[in-house]
Amino acid sequence: MYNTRPVCIGIVILVIVLSAPFWVGIFGTNYTKTGITKPTQESCVEDTAFMRAQHMRLLNEWRDQALRNENRNYVAKNGKTWEISLQNTCMRCHTDYKGFCEKCHISNSVSPYCWTCHIIPTEGK
Numbered sequence: 001m002y003n004t005r006p007v008c009i010g011i012v013i014l015v016i017v018l019s020a021p022f023w024v025g026i027f028g029t030n031y032t033k034t035g036i037t038k039p040t041q042e043s044c045v046e047d048t049a050f051m052r053a054q055h056m057r058l059l060n061e062w063r064d065q066a067l068r069n070e071n072r073n074y075v076a077k078n079g080k081t082w083e084i085s086l087q088n089t090c091m092r093c094h095t096d097y098k099g100f101c102e103k104c105h106i107s108n109s110v111s112p113y114c115w116t117c118h119i120i121p122t123e124g125k
């Protein structure tokens with residue numbers, strides 16, 4: 001007969017190891033430790049908490065609005081209207097792609113595939 005105890009412990013350890021990124025995602029994401037450099041001038045399209053959690057969804061929505069509905073205006077919660085453009089709106093303020101978007105994405109193991117078509121700003125220079 002096999003000894004089931006070590007096998008069970010082995011399985012438990014394996015599950016913990018494999019799900020580690022998930023747990024880090026829930027408990028460990030401390031954005032202040034990602035060292036991102038935030039722009040200081042003006043303020044974002046929506047508030048920081050919303051942007052942090054929802055920017056990917058917002059960008060999807062923007063793309064759909066622009067391409068499916070030919071709508072290039074986004075009205076923010078505070079009533080301000082923004083041009084729907086990854087390049088001309090988001091990246092105009094977030095010129096430091098490496099120090100901002102990329103830094104946080106790397107620490108969260110995300111790599112958006114957008115930049116095969118869209119242009120990565122090279123720090124505004």
Ligand code: HEC
Nearest residue numbers: 031038039040041042043044045048051052055089090093
């Ligand atoms: C008018 C300038 C401006 C525009 C346009 C802008 N941002 Fe921001 N964004 C800021 C500023 C300033 C902050 C930092 C706010 C703060 O002090 O926390 C910020 C914060 C953020 C954050 C949160 C960072 C954190 O602290 O976790 C994300 C994510 C973000 N922006 C993404 C985007 C995306 C995506 C777009 C386009 C849809 C965009 N921004 C458009 C200026 C801008």
Ligand code: HEC
Nearest residue numbers: 031036052056059090094100101104105108110111112113
């Ligand atoms: C404070 C951290 C942080 C900053 C700053 C940030 N992101 Fe993100 N971004 C994330 C995280 C975390 C995810 C993955 C979230 C998820 O999958 O639900 C993500 C996902 C995305 C996605 C979707 C990727 C995919 O494959 O689903 C896009 C697009 C994106 N970010 C664009 C940007 C852009 C553009 C900027 C800079 C203007 C930016 N992000 C700045 C944390 C950040």
Ligand code: HEC
Nearest residue numbers: 059060062063066084085086087112113114115116117118
């Ligand atoms: C296969 C090429 C391709 C990829 C990959 C791609 N896009 Fe686009 N995207 C386009 C094209 C083409 C347009 C239309 C440009 C126009 O009509 O001005 C567009 C338009 C957009 C728009 C609205 C208009 C604008 O100028 O910003 C947003 C927002 C956008 N894309 C976001 C994203 C994000 C976020 C990603 C990654 C998750 C992404 N795209 C990946 C090709 C691509």
